[in-house]
Amino acid sequence: MTARVHVDLLLSEDGRRPAAELSRRLNVSPASVSVAVNALVKHGYVRREREREPEQRRDIYVVDDEAWYHSIVISARQTLESAQTAMAAAETLGPDTPVGQRLTEVGTFLERVVEDLRESADRWRTLLT
The missing domain is CATH 1.10.10.10 (Winged helix-like DNA-binding domain superfamily/Winged helix DNA-binding domain)
Structure with missing residues (x-):
């Protein structure tokens, strides 16, 4: 629907x-x-x-011209929250534990992807208007 x-x-x-x-x-x-x-x-x-x-x-x-941009920004914000949750959990569990290391890697990966996504969305935003 x-x-x-x-x-x-x-x-x-x-x-x-x-x-x-x-x-x-x-x-x-x-x-x-x-x-x-x-x-x-x-x-x-x-x-x-x-x-x-x-x-x-x-x-x-x-549905306006910038709907796709706004959607990407919202998605990026939600993904960043997941990254921050992973990083906080890594600290709680200990960054030197296997789980802590894995969560730190996941959090770092997601933070960097979100940063790239935001930069790209901002760079190409003018195509929508």
Whole structure:
């Protein structure tokens, strides 16, 4: 369902659709759309906007030009948290123990990959705008 909502937004002319339209177009319940959109928002692929018309209030879901950049930044932040957790665990278990050494290596690897990923995303961000 998440992929269906994402693709439908990507295929819209302006990258925007209200929740009710997504529900109608995909022939699914509003609750299904809500769950899917929450996952997409969490990972940075979509943002939620409130449209306030005099008679109604509705959510509009938007895929913008920088959605892919934001997704990479969020993923990098989550991976960095994993790296920091591994490093902290290595310290707790002892950096000279086999487990501590393995966790230190994993943490260091993830930190460096995240650094490269962030630098690359920043360098190529202009391609999205």
